[in-house]
Amino acid sequence: MSAASGASEQKIGTSESAQDLDDLPDMLEAKLWENPCPFTFRINYLALLYNTPLYSWIQDTYGLKRHEYVVIYSLALANGGSARDISRTSGFPKNTLSRAVKRLELMGLLEERSKAPGGGRRQALRLSEKGWKLFNETVPVFESYEERMLTPLSKGERQILFELMSKVVVGAEDWADDLPQAGAKGSTRNTKGETQ
Amino acid sequence: MSAASGASEQKIGTSESAQDLDDLPDMLEAKLWENPCPFTFRINYLALLYNTPLYSWIQDTYGLKRHEYVVIYSLALANGGSARDISRTSGFPKNTLSRAVKRLELMGLLEERSKAPGGGRRQALRLSEKGWKLFNETVPVFESYEERMLTPLSKGERQILFELMSKVVVGAEDWADDLPQAGAKGSTRNTKGETQ
DNA sequence: GTAGTCAAGTTCAATTTGGAACTTAGTTAT
């Protein structure tokens, strides 16, 4: 993704794609250093930089869309989970996931859905042999990209970052689900935005 | 957003929406604590939790879609920026922004586009009086939400977090734009994912 | 100046998306 390259005066000699080398908008500088919400900008920006190339690689290599791969990834971490669970933890609406699951089944990446795990009429989804294979092939790429993203940090710094972010996420249990108006109705509110 | 509530045993007595109180999937636990990419999961998850309610509030209150508000926000930080700049820093494709700009003009939130600022045939976009008003009304909400998100951290911890994330973002200049296959062509590659 | 090049912005068309309504299957109450 082009939104990435150098900020202003640093690195001039590095031979590269040429066109989008140094002409990075001042706007980026402004968003980084004069943003009233510097934290969330960084979060969003990093998510952008991380997700874009990876999912476009997944698409090109395996013909899977983002939400389809997300199903695979989710089940790899919590096999037997339901569509609902994936929706809750990823932010994709349930009908999108319904379609994704159907397609993955068709492709033989999931086993036939078994019946209820926890409550209600939930369906337990499981990866097939083939699904696991795909996951095992792809995780390393995701891992190495995360690794790469963290390159500028020392071991200790990574640990601290991890702890701080964990704190924030855990704390989120309190504030999420009641802000401005959102969440008025109790139903599953998924407007936009996704997670792996 | 429902993906938010309590993890497992904490907070039982807090009277709430009832239905999505404690039934948060184990999947979330797995994604948080057994994820091969713990850092990027946190990033994506927080982005989800932060963006969803805010943009849905913007939508309800001002009738602006996310990418439309992003234009406002971007120009507020870098007035006179071009559509290209916004695309580069936000991840939205340029045609989407083209439409957004058109609509914002129609709504009187932008001034008439002036000619070239930097190079080529770039158009300088500027907020109108009305646009500024809207921005000034809304930023506080965004700010307070960020504040709220950071509640669990002390002043010092926030500072550290800010520094670490800045390091990562600045370092991104090197790795972004060359991973798996992505970026093969030199052109503006915007597949999916957005930033404020 | 005129031709050629380049990229910013726009338009078009095909696909994708997700809200709303619906179906289906558990669970609870009577």
Add this chain to the structure above:
DNA sequence: ATAACTAAGTTCCAAATTGAACTTGACTAC
């Protein structure tokens, strides 16, 4: 057991999204 309720998953369709092609205007070289 039957009825009423609840929520998971699915279908439908109108609306939104975006890749690709195109247009436009500015710089460059001759």
